[in-house]
Ligand code: SF4
């Protein structure tokens with residue numbers, strides 16, 4: 001529905017709200033002041049530590065304010081420091097710094113340029129590239145993570161050369177032996193485009209793979225299994241299976257940075273749903289309020305009941321449209337009531353097992369549900385609650401229309417609280433034990449001294465010992481007096 | 485603008501319990517037509533009475549358990565139970581037979597275990613078992629199929645209805661004069677009285693692959709079952725493993741002694757093998773839920789069906805086989821969990 005027209009460009013809102021907390025790691029630290037003029041691409045937040053990334057002005061203008069505000073992050077709606085930027089429409093560019101020669105310097109530059117995984121996880125790209133210990137395979141992820149989203153498809157169709165160049169740069173940086181470029185079956189145009197681009201660049205190292213369009217094939221863990229037959233061990237990331245996954249949008253951003261020195265200041269966002277007048281893929285400056293983006297797409301149409309950030313499987317509902325688009329914002333769905341799930345009662349679980357048939361990590365949602373209802377955490381553990389990727393597939397397949405995913409999310413939270421409490425109780429017990437041991441040692445000490453005293457009584461220097469003991473006691477009393 | 489906050493997923497569900505139940509009824513329709521063609525309107529009368537009784541019992545039990553009544557009545561599950569039961573009841577039955585069967589199914593098997601989703605045993609089969617044990621005579625009032633020349637005209641719709649209401653036939657027709665044993669009964673009786681299979685199967689009730697008429701009904705049941713498979717309402721594991729077990733056992737014994745053991749096709753197309761495989765063993769609530777569990781569960785039913793038919797005390801064993809295997813489901817579910825992605829092999 002949003003792939004019919006080319007990527008729309010030229011959106012420049014009057015005001016940008018640029019959050020410092022846009023990446024999976026720590027938030028960036030503002031390096032600008034209120035009233036300061038900035039040019040597009042100028043750093044306004046420096047990386048706030050390992051796995052963080054730089055944040056840049058997405059347009060030229062003046063810093064209006066720096067304050068805490070609500071930000072839709074990957075972990076839900078949180079508050080973060082935001083730099084408010086009053087744009088001036090002049091689109092002045094900051095001078096570029098050039099692409100360093102050394103690998104380490106390059107990786108640092110990528111971190112400073114604010115490049116993070118644009119598939120939605122916003123994991124630090126620099127960190128992924130740096131951390132290549134045993135990775136032999138680079139996977140270029142051109143499979144959309146959700147059915148509604150088409151921004152990666154459009155990017156591959158319109159900028160195949162940049163994407164492939166970015167991919168080649170990633171190969172060189174990681175030293176991966178081979179690269180697989182995965183594109184979904186139903187995107188023949190995108191596949192043709194990137195193939196031709198690779199041929200044009202004279203590259204023969206990249207292998208192209210068509211993957212089935214089955215949600216969530218774009219999920220890293222599923223993609224790794226699909227392409228290599230390897231599994232990412234429970235609780236870890238693809239590198240544990242020897243793979244690095246990079247999104248095509250990230251490759252595009254990397255190429256832009258390498259060739260033009262432009263840091264990450266915009267991303268492609270799919271705007272869709274029956275509630276938006278002209279669904280489209282839009283190149284959006286980071287920090288654009290969602291309302292401005294919708295306005296750019298012709299505004300709302302009809303009665304919009306839910307505004308969803310991300311796709312309609314894993315995206316979450318937003319309370320309002322005054323929130324900014326961040327680097328993680330791949331899709332906005334303005335949905336009418338008839339295209340979304342209304343929780344109108346559930347039937348009891350009829351044990352049909354349809355949920356298990358669609359569960360990507362092969363869990364048994366129906367058994368998980370039972371264990372979650374009674375909060376049996378041992379059972380939940382052995383049934384793999386924490387391996388649930390919250391993809392929502394089980395919900396959609398369930399004939400009893402049970403909100404399984406939400407129950408699992410809640411159970412995970414409850415479990416986290418319970419295990420935290422258990423850890424705290426454990427700590428307290430250990431502390432208590434240590435204290436008891438200390439007391440026992442002290443008592444023993446005193447006993448030994450008394451024994452010595454008793455043994456000394458009657459001996460020649462008993463008098464001296466008693467005097468010494470009295471002196472010790474009075475000194476101690478004096479100490480405790482001053483202590484009080 | 486303010487928008488509602490609901491947790492993901494937001495996508496529409498693809499199915500619902502009433503929709504699943506509706507498709508089960510659609511899938512049974514062709515076989516029901518064949519049943520009417522060969523054995524008269526009895527099955528429809530029984531289905532109507534059983535459905536009414538099942539819905540009544542369901543409403544009553546929900547009221548007693550203070551649960552909302554309307555959504556449960558509309559979910560179609562009680563209706564499906566009643567219709568499946570009707571397939572197991574002889575076409576000529578006094579009204580209280582389907583009533584007792586349906587009420588037992590809903591009250592005993594379903595609600596005493598906690599209602600929809602909580603029952604350990606298949607309700608329709610519990611209803612059938614209650615009838616078979618309590619009213620062994622009434623449960624043999626099967627009619628000869630159309631086309632088997634037995635010297636009198638088939639029992640008509642009116643006569644069936646009259647029998648359902650009053651328990652007697654017009655013109656002083658004796659029940660025994662019009663009813664007929666089923667092919668499985670005949671095989672069983674014939675073999676115990678030292679006839680060979682070939683002699684038994686030369687009778688007018690036999691023909692084609694199973695019993696006359698039954699082969700059609702069962703073929704259409706299989707068609708309905710394939711429809712359910714195709715619609716993704718059932719999975720292949722249970723029907724395939726159950727039928728495979730029956731076919732393999734029947735083929736082996738038939739090869740050993742064809743005069744005492746019926747052929748695989750006879751076992752498939754007479755009795756309730758196909759109904760059981762596609763519609764009864766696949767009842768989600770009382771079946772195993774993992775794929776490996778389903779294979780074991782289906783195979784277990786198949787083996788038991790063959791054993792009960794061949795060496796047990798009842799001509800057909802589907803109901804008891806299903807009920808026995810129902811009891812193993814909690815264990816199967818527990819010990820056949822698939823390996824989770826990313827966990828050690
Ligand atoms: S939400 Fe969790 S349990 Fe449900 S299908 Fe996805 S991974 Fe499986």
Ligand code: SF4
Pocket residue numbers: 348349350351352353354355356365366369394397398399400401402404
């Ligand atoms: S899909 Fe729903 S009804 Fe079926 S087993 Fe899973 S939770 Fe139960």
